[in-house]
Amino acid sequence: xxxxxxxxxxxxxxxxxxxxxxxxxxxxxxxxxxxxxxxxxxxxxxxxxxxxxxxxxxxxxxxxxxxxxxxxxxxxxxxxxxxxxxxxxxxxxxxxxxxxxxxxxxxxxxxxxxxxxxxxxxxxxxxxxxxxxxxxxxxxxxxxxxxxxxxxxxxxxxxxxxxxxxxxxxxxxxxxxxxxxxxxxxxxxxxxxxxxxxxxxxxxxxxxxxxxxxxxxxxxxxxxxxxxxxxxxxxxxxxxxxxxxxxxxxxxxxxxxxxxxxxxxxxxxxxxxxxxxxxxxxxxxxxxxxxxxxxxxxxxxxxxxxxxxxxxxxxxxxxxxxxxxxxxxxxxxxxxxxxxxxxxxxxxxxxxxxxxxxxxxxxxxxxxxxxxxx
Amino acid sequence: xxxxxxxxxxxxxxxxxxxxxxxxxxxxxxxxxxxxxxxxxxxxxxxxxxxxxxxxxxxxxxxxxxxxxxxxxxxxxxxxxxxxxxxxxxxxxxxxxxxxxxxxxxxxxxxxxxxxxxxxxxxxxxxxxxxxxxxxxxxxxxxxxxxxxxxxxxxxxxxxxxxxxxxxxxxxxxxxxxxxxxxxxxxxxxxxxxxxxxxxxxxxxxxxxxxxxxxxxxxxxxxxxxxxxxxxxxxxxxxxxxxxxxxxxxxxxxxxxxxxxxxxxxxxxxxxxxxxxxxxxxxxxxxxxxxxxxxxxxxxxxxxxxxxxxxxxxxxxxxxxxxxxxxxxxxxxxxxxxxxxxxxxxxxxxxxxxxxxxxxxxxxxxxxxxxxxxxxxxxxxxx
Numbered sequence: 001x002x003x004x005x006x007x008x009x010x011x012x013x014x015x016x017x018x019x020x021x022x023x024x025x026x027x028x029x030x031x032x033x034x035x036x037x038x039x040x041x042x043x044x045x046x047x048x049x050x051x052x053x054x055x056x057x058x059x060x061x062x063x064x065x066x067x068x069x070x071x072x073x074x075x076x077x078x079x080x081x082x083x084x085x086x087x088x089x090x091x092x093x094x095x096x097x098x099x100x101x102x103x104x105x106x107x108x109x110x111x112x113x114x115x116x117x118x119x120x121x122x123x124x125x126x127x128x129x130x131x132x133x134x135x136x137x138x139x140x141x142x143x144x145x146x147x148x149x150x151x152x153x154x155x156x157x158x159x160x161x162x163x164x165x166x167x168x169x170x171x172x173x174x175x176x177x178x179x180x181x182x183x184x185x186x187x188x189x190x191x192x193x194x195x196x197x198x199x200x201x202x203x204x205x206x207x208x209x210x211x212x213x214x215x216x217x218x219x220x221x222x223x224x225x226x227x228x229x230x231x232x233x234x235x236x237x238x239x240x241x242x243x244x245x246x247x248x249x250x251x252x253x254x255x256x257x258x259x260x261x262x263x264x265x266x267x268x269x270x271x272x273x274x275x276x277x278x279x280x281x282x283x284x285x286x287x288x289x290x291x292x293x294x295x296x297x298x299x300x301x302x303x304x305x306x307x308x309x310x311x312x313x314x315x316x317x318x319x320x321x322x323x324x325x326x327x328x329x330x331x332x333x334x335x336x337x338x339x340x341x342x343x344x345x346x347x348x349x350x351x352x353x354x355x356x357x358x359x360x361x362x363x364x365x366x367x368x369x370x371x372x373x374x
Numbered sequence: 375x376x377x378x379x380x381x382x383x384x385x386x387x388x389x390x391x392x393x394x395x396x397x398x399x400x401x402x403x404x405x406x407x408x409x410x411x412x413x414x415x416x417x418x419x420x421x422x423x424x425x426x427x428x429x430x431x432x433x434x435x436x437x438x439x440x441x442x443x444x445x446x447x448x449x450x451x452x453x454x455x456x457x458x459x460x461x462x463x464x465x466x467x468x469x470x471x472x473x474x475x476x477x478x479x480x481x482x483x484x485x486x487x488x489x490x491x492x493x494x495x496x497x498x499x500x501x502x503x504x505x506x507x508x509x510x511x512x513x514x515x516x517x518x519x520x521x522x523x524x525x526x527x528x529x530x531x532x533x534x535x536x537x538x539x540x541x542x543x544x545x546x547x548x549x550x551x552x553x554x555x556x557x558x559x560x561x562x563x564x565x566x567x568x569x570x571x572x573x574x575x576x577x578x579x580x581x582x583x584x585x586x587x588x589x590x591x592x593x594x595x596x597x598x599x600x601x602x603x604x605x606x607x608x609x610x611x612x613x614x615x616x617x618x619x620x621x622x623x624x625x626x627x628x629x630x631x632x633x634x635x636x637x638x639x640x641x642x643x644x645x646x647x648x649x650x651x652x653x654x655x656x657x658x659x660x661x662x663x664x665x666x667x668x669x670x671x672x673x674x675x676x677x678x679x680x681x682x683x684x685x686x687x688x689x690x691x692x693x694x695x696x697x698x699x700x701x702x703x704x705x706x707x708x709x710x711x712x713x714x715x716x717x718x719x720x721x722x723x724x725x726x727x728x729x730x731x732x733x734x735x736x737x738x739x740x741x742x743x744x745x746x747x748x749x750x751x752x753x754x755x756x757x
Contacts, residue, residue: 040713073614074612075612087602091578100553
């Protein structure tokens with residue numbers, strides 16, 4: 001097993017005036033499950049394909065273990081890839097599909113048999129070994145593609161959106177299975193997805209990318225609780241974080257955030273940071289997650305300085321929770337996630353309060369989270 | 375025949391470091407190994423001795439050691455090692471070992487040379503016919519491959535653009551293909567890093583028994599699946615970045631140059647119009663072929679008349695939205711799903727396009743117009 005290190009990696013396609021991937025620096029530890037996440041076109045798949053050797057690296061150095069592999073062909077990198085398309089070899093049965101890579105490497109027959117059957121057992125596809133790919137369901141095909149990677153016993157697994165061709169239910173199941181499998185095999189894994197839920201639930205560490213640049217690389221908890229900037233804050237979390245434009249002001253020693261329909265007090269610690277950074281009197285963006293807007297009477301009683309009233313446009317009851325779509329605060333709709341037993345109904349006004357200890361303040365120009373340490 | 379690649383990997387295990395297979399340039403080969411028939415008179419007069427090396431030599435070149443394996447097409451193939459990795463004693467031992475292996479395999483190498491000469495002739499003939507515009511020329515009678523190419527075969531064309539391309543060996547590719555197709559295939563190197571693969575139809579389509587199980591799966595469906603598998607195999611087991619095109623089976627005897635020309639055009643069109651794709655099929659690029667055949671002046675005129683929406687198409691998000699929308703037969707739900715966006719987000723994007731172009735891609739006529747201008751944009755404006 002081995003770690004993977006990317007040092008100042010760039011990718012620029014011929015004829016293009018802009019780099020697709022810019023100055024990527026990452027140190028992926030041995031046995032780490034790293035997820036690259038971002039919207040389509042952000043450069044995550046290109047980065048993975050460079051690691052796989054399927055795209056040339058325009059600049060920078062790529063290490064697998066201690067070896068620079070920029071000029072090493074994919075077959076010599078000791079990696080195994082699983083793609084979204086999971087193109088199986090259509091004329092071979094499942095056993096042959098899984099055994100083929102080992103056969104090419106001249107692994108002994110009994111060893112091939114042992115590894116294929118073991119992988120089939122782990123993936124619960126032992127009963128499918130004689131079938132051809134066209135006789136398999138999407139989920140089964142995906143398992144075979146995984147099996148083909150597992151039998152290689154590689155130093156690194158590379159997975160590019162391996163679940164996106166599956167339906168939602170199967171995707172949920174396979175998500176947990178892949179996580180369990182990679183932990184069990186104790187192999188470094190780099191996983192690309194557009195889906196922040198997959199990223200949050202699977203990764204030891206998540207790298208959020210946009211426009212070819214790493215926006216933040218951190219643990220799921222750190223990303224969720226302390227996003228570096230507006231993009232990361234909006235990308236991670238579902239429903240997404242609410243962003244409200246407003247102004248910070250100071251009166252009677254306390255700092256307040258004021259916006260259309262909202263006038264709330266910023267707690268001491270955060271207020272101190274904002275004052276020291278010169279944000280008083282400036283326009284900023286306040287970020288608040290839906291679950292940090294409360295309607296419970298106990299919370300409202302304890303937070304009299306953060307209470308506001310808004311119009312409830314729509315309610316979505318998901319059983320265990322209810323989403324309230326509120327208007328009257330800033331320009332956009334604000335979403336609050338409240339208890340599923342809430343009696344609030346659409347068309348009415350609701351009295352709510354913001355948990356100001358959980359808010360984020362973003363600079364309007366740079367979009368950086370100004371409450372984080374420099 | 376002892377497989378040189380296997381030998382190299384076994385030697386690697388013995389010396390505990392990396393050894394590379396290398397094909398020397400003609401200049402290197404001539405200067406270092408091939409017997410020089412007459413030494414330079416000038417140098418002889420000056421009393422200098424020209425060094426005549428034989429293939430058995432182990433040669434130090436700067437910080438590298440070369441162990442010669444065989445000569446092919448006037449080029450010497452060697453195993454290259456760092457001089458730090460092998461001391462004199464180990465070098466001599468490897469030299470003796472390889473010398474013995476060469477004696478065993480001499481005939482086989484010669485035989486392979488004959489086959490390669492035939493393939494080289496085939497490649498040159500194809501190129502000549504293409505240059506002359508004789509797409510349907512019949513294979514020449516003196517080509518020994520003619521009999522083999524008189525049956526129905528499936529053609530594939532592979533072009534490699536990887537930095538590893540210079541290191542790749544046709545012999546490795548042939549072995550890989552033999553394993554994948556589970557039978558012999560014709561592999562001809564056409565140009566630098568371009569290979570033509572011809573496989574008997576039944577190797578791709580399966581036997582008659584298997585065909586009966588296919589439940590009406592068309593030849594193009596089967597060929598698509600087969601090519602995708604082949605792409606993934608070659609990408610991971612051989613060379614990395616490359617493009618592949620394939621066409622339905624035909625009898626190469628009569629129209630091989632034309633088919634090669636069509637496969638080349640397919641890769642060109644695929645790379646021009648679908649930059650992120652690596653496997654291209656002629657039946658998926660019919661409209662693209664038509665668009666490309668329109669003279670530049672007429673393309674420009676059409677864009678001027680139909681409305682130049684370059685700004686719209688230069689936005690990656692809009693372009694990928696439209697491409698996916700058209701690919702999925704203008705189905706809003708499927709497109710939203712494929713793009714991982716909410717249906718309303720897609721509708722918002724389509725409305726935005728309508729506002730900017732006055733064309734609603736949900737109506738057939740407007741969709742055709744936008745599709746055409748989008749394709750024209752790709753060949754006229756895109757950087």
